[in-house]
Amino acid sequence: MNKSIKVAIVGVGNCASSLIQGIGYYSSRSLNGKRRAGLIHNSICGYTIKDIEIVSAFDVNIKKIGRKISDAIFIEPNCTKIFYRNKLLFKSKVLPGPILDGITKRLSKLVNIHRIRKGMAEWQKLVVSELVGKKVDILISYLPVGSKEATRFYAKCALLARVGYINAIPEFICSTGKWDNFFNKAGIPCAGDDIKSQIGATILHRVLISLIDKRGGIIENTFQLNIGGNTDFLNMMDEDRLISKRMSKTEAVTEIVKRYKFDTKIGPSDFVPYLKDNKICFIEINGRQFGDIPFKLEARLSIEDSPNSAGVMVDVIRLIKVAMDKGLGGYQDFSSYYFKHPKKQFDENFCKNIVESFIKNNS
Numbered sequence: 001m002n003k004s005i006k007v008a009i010v011g012v013g014n015c016a017s018s019l020i021q022g023i024g025y026y027s028s029r030s031l032n033g034k035r036r037a038g039l040i041h042n043s044i045c046g047y048t049i050k051d052i053e054i055v056s057a058f059d060v061n062i063k064k065i066g067r068k069i070s071d072a073i074f075i076e077p078n079c080t081k082i083f084y085r086n087k088l089l090f091k092s093k094v095l096p097g098p099i100l101d102g103i104t105k106r107l108s109k110l111v112n113i114h115r116i117r118k119g120m121a122e123w124q125k126l127v128v129s130e131l132v133g134k135k136v137d138i139l140i141s142y143l144p145v146g147s148k149e150a151t152r153f154y155a156k157c158a159l160l161a162r163v164g165y166i167n168a169i170p171e172f173i174c175s176t177g178k179w180d181n182f183f184n185k186a187g188i189p190c191a192g193d194d195i196k197s198q199i200g201a202t203i204l205h206r207v208l209i210s211l212i213d214k215r216g217g218i219i220e221n222t223f224q225l226n227i228g229g230n231t232d233f234l235n236m237m238d239e240d241r242l243i244s245k246r247m248s249k250t251e252a253v254t255e256i257v258k259r260y261k262f263d264t265k266i267g268p269s270d271f272v273p274y275l276k277d278n279k280i281c282f283i284e285i286n287g288r289q290f291g292d293i294p295f296k297l298e299a300r301l302s303i304e305d306s307p308n309s310a311g312v313m314v315d316v317i318r319l320i321k322v323a324m325d326k327g328l329g330g331y332q333d334f335s336s337y338y339f340k341h342p343k344k345q346f347d348e349n350f351c352k353n354i355v356e357s358f359i360k361n362n363s
Contacts, residue, residue: 005047005321006135008056008163010154011102011142012064012094014080014230014277015168016057017073018306019313023052025084038311040198044318045325045363052317054090055134058097058127058154062112065096077110077231080277080306095130098123100150102143104238107231124157131161138164138320140313145169145232146241155179159186164320167192168313170248174331175343184330189323191316191332194248194340197308201226201281202252202340203348204301205266209256210347212287217295219287221263224253226282228268228305229275236268248341255345279305312338319355322362334358 009016026039027050035042042048057069064072069090074082096114103113118126131139139158143150151171158165159182165174167190173179174192183190196202205224212219227233236242246267254264285297316338323332336342337351346354 003047003051005052005317006055006137007052007317008058008131008134008136008139009054009142010058010097010140010150011144012057012059012061012069012072012078013142014078014232014306015142015309015313017078017080018310020054020069020073020090021082021084022307022310022314023049023054024086024089026050028084028086038198038307040311040315041318041359044315044359045322047318047321049314052314055092056130056136057092057094059094060097060099060103060111060113062114064094065114067094068092069094079230081304083307092134095126097127098150098153100147100153102147102150104144104146104235104241106237107144107235110231110234120153124153124160127154127157128161131157131163136161136163137324138166138317140166140168140317142168143171144235144241145245146235146238147171158190159183159188162186162188164188164324165190165192166313166316166320168195168309170194170245170341172244172248172341174335175339175341180331180343187327187329189320189328189330189332191320191335192339192341194245195309195312195316196252196338196340197303197305198311199301199303200308201279201283201301202249204281204299205253205283206256206348208283208285208297208299209253212285212297213257217287217289218260219257219262219285222253222283222285223265224249224267224281224283225269226267226279227270227272227275228277228279229271229273230277230305232305233268233271237271242267251345252340256347277305279303279308315355319358322358326362332358
């Protein structure tokens with residue numbers, strides 16, 4: 001078994017920054033079998049976070065292109081908190097990628113976009129050659145929400161280069177039959193779609209809904225409002241790009257209760273620049289308890305958005321590598337624990353059991 005997990009990233013934004021900082025942060029500390037804050041699993045089938053190596057990255061921001069990955073993650077408009085710096089970590093340079101539909105008019109005001117002109121065949125050759133040349137194991141898509149064309153471009157590149165694929169955004173790739181068939185026939189594993197944060201709005205909402213349902217309550221309506229100040233929230237000010245995002249977040253919550261329907265309003269609400277990478281979530285649940293007596297539950301969560309995602313991604317990377325080692329192609333069932341829009345929604349405890357069974361069966 002090759003202990004190194006070579007990873008390529010599409011989109012050197014806040015999520016990539018937190019992931020890369022986290023790899024350095026935990027790799028510089030001794031785990032000694034002890035559980036450390038932020039890690040769901042210290043080891044997965046022998047792989048630890050120290051085995052993850054970011055060997056390639058693609059972006060469209062000219063301020064990041066040509067810079068070392070370890071430097072590019074700190075360039076604006078990235079605004080997530082800095083908790084680890086090491087210029088010697090991941091010295092490969094960021095390469096340009098096709099723009100396609102990855103940048104909105106709002107984002108273009110903050111991002112200096114490259115003007116490199118290539119045909120799609122040329123872009124594909126560049127990306128695939130890089131993945132093959134760097135012997136990449138896994139490609140992660142951290143594209144902006146609503147990047148339909150760009151997501152499918154990189155998913156195809158992963159297939160052509162025969163590398164594992166992780167879709168962190170709410171474009172439905174891995175959870176659909178069409179793309180699952182592509183990856184399954186190629187014998188390449190994929191995981192997605194739309195990463196679910198460790199302690200985020202979706203997981204908190206799911207747990208609260210599940211608790212009420214299991215304890216005999218009836219839910220009448222619920223809402224979840226999210227505000228933040230990073231480029232993801234700015235990008236999502238364009239409602240046309242939010243269709244899949246709202247669907248992903250809503251299904252993740254409502255599918256917990258299958259016996260009846262209830263009114264919902266779930267999704268990103270506004271962009272507040274001074275919040276930067278801090279995300280604030282407001283949840284309200286109205287329902288009825290014993291005797292049809294009404295109740296109201298209110299919750300507020302304030303958390304740094306991108307590290308919340310990275311804590312999940314370090315698990316998914318290692319699980320996909322295990323799937324590759326075992327020759328498992330197509331959609332991987334452990335996605336239900338780590339993503340908002342898996343093929344099937346299950347109770348959180350059941351999802352957790354899927355992960356633990358996968359690890360046990362492949363150790």
